[in-house]
Amino acid sequence: MNAMLTSSQRQLLRAISESGPLSRTEMAQMLGLSKAAMSGIARDLIDLGVLHETEIVYGQGRPSVLLDLHPECAFFVGISLLEDPAPMILSDLNGKIIARQAMPLSRDPKVIAEAITEGLPSLLEAHPDAKEKLSGIGVALSGFVDESQANCVQSTLLGWQDVPLAKIIRERSGIETFIENDAKAVAVSEKLFGSAREIQNFSVVSLGDGIGCAHFIDGKLYRGNHGGAGEIAHCTIEPGGSPCRCGKRGCLDTVASMKAIKEMSRAEGLECTSLSDIENEASTGNAAAIRILHRAGSALGLAIANLIQMNDPGLILITHVEGSFEGLFGTVVNQAIETNVLPRYAGQTPIRIKRVDGDVWARGAASIAAHNFLIGSHTS
Amino acid sequence: MNAMLTSSQRQLLRAISESGPLSRTEMAQMLGLSKAAMSGIARDLIDLGVLHETEIVYGQGRPSVLLDLHPECAFFVGISLLEDPAPMILSDLNGKIIARQAMPLSRDPKVIAEAITEGLPSLLEAHPDAKEKLSGIGVALSGFVDESQANCVQSTLLGWQDVPLAKIIRERSGIETFIENDAKAVAVSEKLFGSAREIQNFSVVSLGDGIGCAHFIDGKLYRGNHGGAGEIAHCTIEPGGSPCRCGKRGCLDTVASMKAIKEMSRAEGLECTSLSDIENEASTGNAAAIRILHRAGSALGLAIANLIQMNDPGLILITHVEGSFEGLFGTVVNQAIETNVLPRYAGQTPIRIKRVDGDVWARGAASIAAHNFLIGSHTS
DNA sequence: TTGATTTGTTCACTTTCTGAACTTAGTGTC
DNA sequence: GACACTAAGTTCAGAAAGTGAACAAATCAA
Known part of the structure; x- marks a missing residue:
């Protein structure tokens, strides 16, 4: 390269x-x-x-x-291992998605490497330029990745432990490969392609099924000592609250993730399959819906407020796939942030909301490859 | 220099x-x-x-x-503006305190500069070497300091707003001067002189009258975008809890600071003037004392657990001036950390307790000057 | 047209670092 | 105790990267 x-x-x-x-x-x-x-x-x-x-x-x-x-000086492939089928996109150096397709997900790294390699020709088919200048593959996954962005230390979702995924893919496909945790990949794509380019210190909170978070500090992705920086989802927000699949109780994930919100509304007997449904119920005055959104919104807002207190970022970027932030949920989140941040800070930290499409993770993955191409991971 | x-x-x-x-x-x-x-x-x-x-x-x-x-290649003066009289120490490049005295505290920057300048000769009297090689003055204060470590953006305690303290002292004394927030100064002294020298990512939680906290990230002090990184004291830990002097409710400071603990015990009618007293009461079975220590310890532990979840530091260093961490308080803190951190993390993040003497702040202040002498603040 | 102004290039020179050969100061072996 | 062996540290010629000053180029303003 x-x-x-x-x-x-x-x-x-x-x-x-x-x-x-x-x-x-x-x-x-x-x-x-x-x-x-x-x-x-x-x-x-x-x-x-x-x-x-x-x-x-x-x-x-x-x-x-x-x-x-030069946006067309290099192209990157990004793959998200968060869904089945796994989205696979081709992006240029500006983060523009040029082609997209899907591949079957597997828990076997070799099968994944095989699927990627086999998927490349059709992804690149209509873009001879990109074929020639393909400079890296990025993979986003749910789990912990080491500092070299090569090994997956642990992934519950995929059932992995110390899997050298990047090496396996690189050897099979012949293309330089880097992997990264999903939330961290989204943060990198916002830094490289998105709305945080010029900001040195910021945190991204990404709301999908779960809640992800990652920090940029001094212009660099901060991974933490064990790659676990940003694990806001398992901050205790309701001490002694509902048990979480992680083994603790009262994690943010148990109240404010889309999954949790949907589960709570199901438990309340609401026939809602999406955040919008619940928002609609709430706007017609359904007490249970209002209660759920309040609880979730306050929890998320409190967690973000604590994040602001601890790290004083220059921007909080909330990305969400589903629903909107204009309803009750968003309002409560914003309120909870305001009331739980030092008064002299309130309003000082911009909160930006960004609705993203289903390509976020794959685009994030591609941005990891692009970042390594452009800047290299070990620059100070 | x-x-x-x-x-x-x-x-x-x-x-x-x-x-x-x-x-x-x-x-x-x-x-x-x-x-x-x-x-x-x-x-x-x-x-x-x-x-x-x-x-x-x-x-x-x-x-x-x-x-x-060479420890004697340069000497530094450190002053803590947290107490009256203000401690003033002379330190070498190893952080060894060579001389100590005190000076009257004032809210007028010029009076402070005057007092420091007048105090220097006697501080240096017995040390002709240090006189010649005095390379910097550091000042620790409660409040926000800007990135250049020269201006106090705001200090409630001192009633300041945008005070160019470093410049004032430098001009009066003729010695290069840097100022810093108290908790951040302690963190720097632990990085430079103390037990975190070789650690790149760590957080220091300093328990004095209040609760301070500062982060080192990638071997560098992280100040945050407004100099407010580490303001853990005003993280909301008990939503809707007691009002705090900051204007919010349920801040960590209202439950776990020494001041809060003492106030709570006074409110409960306990005749305790120090943490040790309360620990003693608790060990004899006094229910109120036990309740207070439990409440404070869980709050502090929860805050630290959240810090670990958010930032995944390689070390948490808790410094305390008063009492000991071997009693109920310390035990509860440790328990609360354990139960509120992702199980797969628990025990992964070393928690080190360090009892410090009344010189912490002044030594921290000196370390700010030493850090600028050795490394300069704007190195990557 | 002429002068002012600012961008960007060229070139000789300095600073900083490298690679290879060399010197130095020990240990281990017979 | 002599002799190889080993690794640390130094020296020196040359490469690499940057500087400052002079200069060429491209526009605006009068």
Whole structure:
């Protein structure tokens, strides 16, 4: 790959990824280098096809030429092992999804590697460019992944323990492969492709069936000492509350996950199959629905407030697949955050809500590969 | 100062500070440099008086010479603005306290600068060496400090808002000065002088009158986006609980701080003036004392468990000034941590308890100056 | 058209690091 | 006690990356 990029070159790519197109002079200032040095670095990256000149900005004096990442300089495949069939997407360096298909899920790593390898030709079929410039595969899964983004330390869902998945896929497919925990992958995609590009410290809370969370700190994904940073789902929110499948009681997951909300409404005899249904019930005054949404919303809000207190992030990004945040649930969450954060902080931490489609995980997976391509995982 | 140290030189100093004495060959490996480069860097730092040769380790082949920081190459003054009179200490590069005195506390920054400047001669009197090599002043205070460690953004205790304290002290005394929040200063001193030297990710929970907390992430103090990372004291632990002076309800501070514990016992009619007193009462079976310690301990344990879940640190260091952790309080804290952390994590995160003396804050303050001297604050 | 202004390039030179050869200071063996 | 063996640390020529100053280029403003 481009494993032989200079440290300065990588720094530059990161700066552009964060700030968008920049002139050479701006880049030089940003990295603290001389214009002379920058000139050379930019030339090399343009020759490599990674950067290209885009807009020309006219001002006083010679106009500046903005350089940007060349979106078609590299392509990535992202696979989500969270659903069956497993979504498989092809993305460019901007995170744009160019092709999508699905493959059967399996618990056998070798079968997965096989399915990916077999799926590649049809995914790439209509895109000869991408075929040639395929630069990495990313895999998102539910579980713990080690720092090298190569080994799955443990996954309850897949029944794994110390599975060197990246290596298995790389050896079978011949493509550089990285794996990552689902929530962390989503955070990386928001940093690289999404709405947190320029933010150095932020946390993403992703609401799917379960509740995921990941932190970026100083512009870097923070994995924690055992890869467990962000396990907000198993923070105790209702001490002595309902038992959780993790073995504890009162975990956030038991009250605020979509799964829990649906289970609670089923237990209350509500015929609701989605968050929207429950929201509808609540808006017509159904007491049980209101109670459930209140309980879930306060729990999630409290957990997020505690996160803000502990880590003081510059942004909380809540991504949700289902329903909307405009109903009771969202309102309660926001209220609970406000009332449980230091008054002098309240409103200081932007909370951004983002509805995402079913491609989040696969796009997140692709972003892991893209991140390794662009910046490398072990840059400071 | 030694503001003109190379980036490599600073990296080396950091490595030694983390790992203790190292041979040149080990250092070269650690920083990923050639032995040749290391040889030169070490020579320069020895000539500067920052490093010195210590032990000689015999093995096969030529014995290796371990290099260590020269503890007397620089001295620092640390002042804690948390008490009146304010402790003022002189420390070497190992964090050893060489002299100590006190100065009157004031809410007027200029008066503080004056008091420090006037206090210096007597503090340095018996130590001509330190006089000559005084390399920085550090100040610890309760409140928020900005990233440059120069300005106090806000301090309720001191009634400040945007006070450029470091500049004021520097201009009056002529010595490079840095300020920091109390809990963050303690964390830095544990990283630099204490029991967390070699740990990259850890959190310090410091129990004094209040509850402070600070995080090290990737070997760096993490301040948060508004300098508020670690404000665990105002995490909501008992939703709808007692009102806190911050304006919210049920903050950890209202149940588990020494102040809160003492207030609760007073409210219960116990004649206890210290944690030990209450522990004694509890050990004789006093139900109120037991109840109070249980409540406080569970709250603190829950907060720490949530911290572990969120950030997965490699170590939790609990420092306490008063009492002991061997009684009921400590036991309950540990239990609460265990029961509120993901079972697969329990026991994975070491919890270290450390009893500290009244010098913690001043030593922490000195460590801020030392850290800036050694490593500089803006190194990656 | 001319001057002002700012971007970006070129080039000679400095700084920092590398690789290979070499020196140094021990241990282990006979 | 001499002699190989081993690993640490130094030296030195040369490569790599960056700097500063001079310069070329491209526009605006008058």
